[in-house]
Amino acid sequence: MVSHSGLLTVMERAARKAAPRLRRDFNEVQHLQVSRKGPADFVSMADKRAEETIVEELRKARPDWSILAEEGGEIKGDPDKPRWIVDPLDGTSNFLHGIPHFAISIAVEDPHGSQGKPEITHGLIYQPLTDESFWAEKGRGAWLTDQRLRVSARRDLADSLIATGIPFLGHGNFAQWSRIFGAVAPEVAGIRRLGAASLDLAWVAAGRFDGFWESDLQPWDVAAGYILIKEAGGFVTDFRGQDMAMQRNQFLAANDALHSKLHKLVANALR
Structure with a gap:
């Protein structure tokens, strides 16, 4: 098993904590009558609940970091520390229509990257329905759980x-x-x-x-x-x-x- 850093452990824990509720909500949304109000409101609630769970976990682990989240916007923290970038439910329209293709996305941005500019150093994309966890850490490669990832080798x-x-x-x-x-x-x-x-x-x-x-x-x-x-x-x-x-x-x-x-x-x- 490939071990990842403490930061990725925090990200994975946050995503996995939000996932069961999203799975439940997804199964429910498939049975909702598709009207303008009902499902769309329901999904925005699913979105917000997932974000609350993720933000809570991330703040517990790094209370002084900023968070940029799709629903809640920017939560200010120490500007010299990294910030979390969170999408609690990417693929909302799929979710709303009962299409099983959506994900939780969490990244870390370091304000003082290699060229002194902000730089993404960690990323996690978790698909709650397939239980696929894609993650990457600067200088340590990209992985699907413990399998090393490479971009396609096609040339044409x-x-x-x-x-x-x-x-x-x-x-x-x-x-x-x-x-x-x-x-x-x-x-x-x-x-x-x-x-x-x-x-x-x-x-x-x-x-x-x-x-x-x-x-x-x-x-x-x-x-x-x-x-x-x-x-x-x-x-x-x-x-x-x-x-x-x-x-x-x-x-x-x-x-x-x-x-x-x-x-x-x-x-x-x-x-």
Whole structure:
């Protein structure tokens, strides 16, 4: 069994403590009548309850750290200490529709990273229904429980399966996405949109997907996935190929060979 650091133990404990309730709520939401109010309100409650459990566990372990969480926003702590970045339920629309594809995402951001800039040092993405725990620690690789992860070794776009997030009501840039899709789709073996960015990124790290692009993401969507892909040997940049660690507006990830090819297609599409 691979041992991870005390910090990852804290993150794993927090995620696993929130998971049984999410599993229960998920089984219940499948039976709720799908009306505007009922299920959506129910899911936001599931979201908030999961976040409360996770935040409580994290604060117990590191009371002086800041927390950036999707539901509760920023909880201030010591600015010189790291901060937690938490998404208690990524894939809310899937959850609401009874689709069993969602995750808990927790990351640690060190304000004084290697170049004196904020840097993600730990990430955990936990899928409560499959009990898959994807985790990474700076310099120690990316793992699925105790199995080492590597990004896909494919070199040709024609063999590659690429994940994305499609803009929807009030979110994202349809024109930009359509241009990228028009450039990428004819060159690849398939494009998938599964509806939970954190799991898409974990799956890139695990080599299940060969690449990923999306824009308009929030820090809690990508923080844990970012370090997973980097530690699994992948590349993460914005659409222009800049290594903008947490550039939320644009996210392009793949192995070295595919990344340069995808980047070329995307950059040309956006000219």
